[in-house]
Amino acid sequence: MRIISGIYKGRRLIAPRNLPTRPTTDFTKESLFNILTNQFYFDEITVLDLFAGTGSISYEFASRGVPNITAIDSHQGCIRFIEKTSEELDMPIHALKLTASSFLETTPLKFDIIFADPPYEFEPEEIEHLINLVFSGGLLQENGVLIVEHTKRIHFDEVPTHSDSRKYGDSVLSFFRTTNKEEEEE
Numbered sequence: 001m002r003i004i005s006g007i008y009k010g011r012r013l014i015a016p017r018n019l020p021t022r023p024t025t026d027f028t029k030e031s032l033f034n035i036l037t038n039q040f041y042f043d044e045i046t047v048l049d050l051f052a053g054t055g056s057i058s059y060e061f062a063s064r065g066v067p068n069i070t071a072i073d074s075h076q077g078c079i080r081f082i083e084k085t086s087e088e089l090d091m092p093i094h095a096l097k098l099t100a101s102s103f104l105e106t107t108p109l110k111f112d113i114i115f116a117d118p119p120y121e122f123e124p125e126e127i128e129h130l131i132n133l134v135f136s137g138g139l140l141q142e143n144g145v146l147i148v149e150h151t152k153r154i155h156f157d158e159v160p161t162h163s164d165s166r167k168y169g170d171s172v173l174s175f176f177r178t179t180n181k182e183e184e185e186e
Contacts (some may be wrong), residue, residue: 001056006063013059013085019077021053024117024149028168029060032147038112039145042066042068045112046141050100050130055082055093057115067086070111071095072103104133112141118147124154125167131176135161146176 002024003011015021036042049058052071056076061069064158067176071082071093079097086093096103100116114134118127127148133139134146146161152172156162161176 001054002026003059003063004161005033005060008059008063008089011063011089012072013054015054015081016077019054019075019081022117023054023119025168025171028149028171029056030171031166031168032173033060033064037064040112046070046110048109048111048114048139048142050074050114050116051118052082052095053078053117055085055095057117058082058093059085059089059091061113062086062089062093067092069093070109072100074096074099100130101133104130104137104139106122107130107137107139110139110141110144112144114140114144114146115149116146120151122150124156128156128159130154130158131161134176136176140178142177142178148174148176150174 002015010151039126045066046068047066048062049071051127052058055071058071069092075080079095082095100104151174152167156174163175163177165172165174
């Protein structure tokens, strides 16, 4: 895996092979950050990376100057790798070994960006539950966004907070905001 932009641009990171991860492709990451760069000042925001895996998305945010990143994963090996890497590179990443649901149900924190990349085996209902936890818990700052990476077989057009989806090969990035579609159209 490599960091594609920012102060660590081009840096390659070698994750242990035994981690149960499916890293976001460079093409998808580049597209995601092109979208976000036009919406946020990275040096002023807080980010939550759910299902962080090897930490690829967290490292991209840190490389671009985000000062406060929380990475959540339920696998101890993933958390150890994120902690080791962020310490070596002096990145502001706080890694926690928890399930995404348990973190979302208990955190008092609010975030500008929440990125969730659940395993592709997750059913649409499981992902919708996570979306509901984010919005019912008020976990997004004003003008914040929840981004969910998922397979193209899943669609969230009926979810009131869904604002947009972008396809990248077999992956889709769906964006959710507190402003619903009816308010955007007025």
